[in-house]
Amino acid sequence: MTAYHDTFGQPLLTFPDADKSPLSIRAKALVFVDPRSRRLREELERLAPKALPVLIHGESGTGKELLARHIHRASDRGGLFVSVNCGAISPTYADAELFGYSAGAHSGTASSRAGWFGSANGGTLYLDEIADLPLAIQTKLLAALETHEVTRVGAAQPNPVDVRLVAASSIDLAQAVAAGKFNERLYAYLGEGRLTLPPLRERIGDILALAEYFLGIYSHRLNLAVPLISTQAQQVLERHDWPGNTRELENVIHFALLVSSGDEILPEHLSLPSAADTLEHIERQLAQALEHVDPTALAAVLTRHLERLHKKA
Incomplete structure (x- = not known):
């Protein structure tokens, strides 16, 4: 059976042994925030x-x-x-x-x-x-x-x-x-x-509730005080796409707890790209792509595009 608890003022579904079971291939918690x-x-x-x-x-x-x-x-x-x-x-x-x-x-x-x-x-x-x-x-x-x-x-x-x-x-x-x-x-x-x-990326309101839940589980298991999640780290969590959904979030929180050394989880503990990192990565990729483009050909394409825009106007 599932256990029905309460978190963030909303129900939480978990497996009965979620606080004892190891990392697995199944999602171990579901919230309704x-x-x-x-x-x-x-x-x-x-x-x-x-x-x-x-x-x-x-x-x-x-x-x-x-x-x-x-x-x-x-x-x-x-x-x-x-x-x-x-x-x-x-x-x-x-x-x-x-x-x-x-x-x-x-x-x-x-x-x-x-x-x-x-x-x-x-x-x-x-x-x-x-x-x-x-x-x-x-x-x-x-x-x-x-x-x-x-x-x-x-x-x-x-x-x-x-x-x-x-x-x-x-x-x-x-x-x-x-x-x-x-x-x-x-x-x-x-x-x-x-x-x-x-998917979790479409349930942004659930992300922090799940993160807090997993943080509590692994802090208890490792006999550690439960750290806070910094505002910046919260933003990184909410901006991530979570292709692995709740399972991925659990792994990220577990890792963050292991590598953090204080009473606060920071963005660098999450092993996730921040919004700035993502933008810098895109800029690097664009710069690398432009290195292989013929400037004359690019200018010709832009000129034709501008001419079409002027005609429509």
Whole structure:
């Protein structure tokens, strides 16, 4: 389950062991300070109690699994929350991994296995990067969801299942459908409940709240006093594009805490380009590019452009 705390006057979603777990590939916190995040939270709370499948779209590292876990926690599902990374499933064994297998179905399988679907019976099945599933498995997944039955590999009879599906994708599934890479009917099945988790660069109001949260976690873990984040460092954090989203922010804050020596985090501790650094870098690149341009040719292009402007005037 996720833990629901309060920070900056707004809820904070985390994993229960977030203060103990090491750096990982998943985002470990999600806040709702930014106006876009607050609207997302309203939609999240509206969908969570309903018995609907949910599709979450968002870039890698934004915290899609945190939303999925909260949906399960806020529902009336009494079973387990089962999280599956579809990209990590071998296409050869995807059928058995998801739907289970009977004893003797494969060489060396002396016992049966329920599979992820069976493990989530009565609960919620979270399929991260659902588009990574082979098309044949997507078709079987849809059939299982519609009939509430799964047939294990090697079994003659189906088993009843009651599973709520929460799926996530970092790609546009509508485009995947158009390209023939995703099952159109499965996409329609997921259409009743859809959430979009914006990237961190579009939720600027969340950045400092998350930074303070990670600063508190790692300060406690390292037995250090929690330093302040200087105004200049705050500006650098808010101006960065965060291509790695929350995961990248966590790494940056952890590094800053390790290299800072006082009671304040400064821009140089963040290992991020400041606005001035970025401008200087652009100027250097432009100067280098102009070194390879024929001045006469450049002057001719500018002259023609000015002549067109005069004609339009």
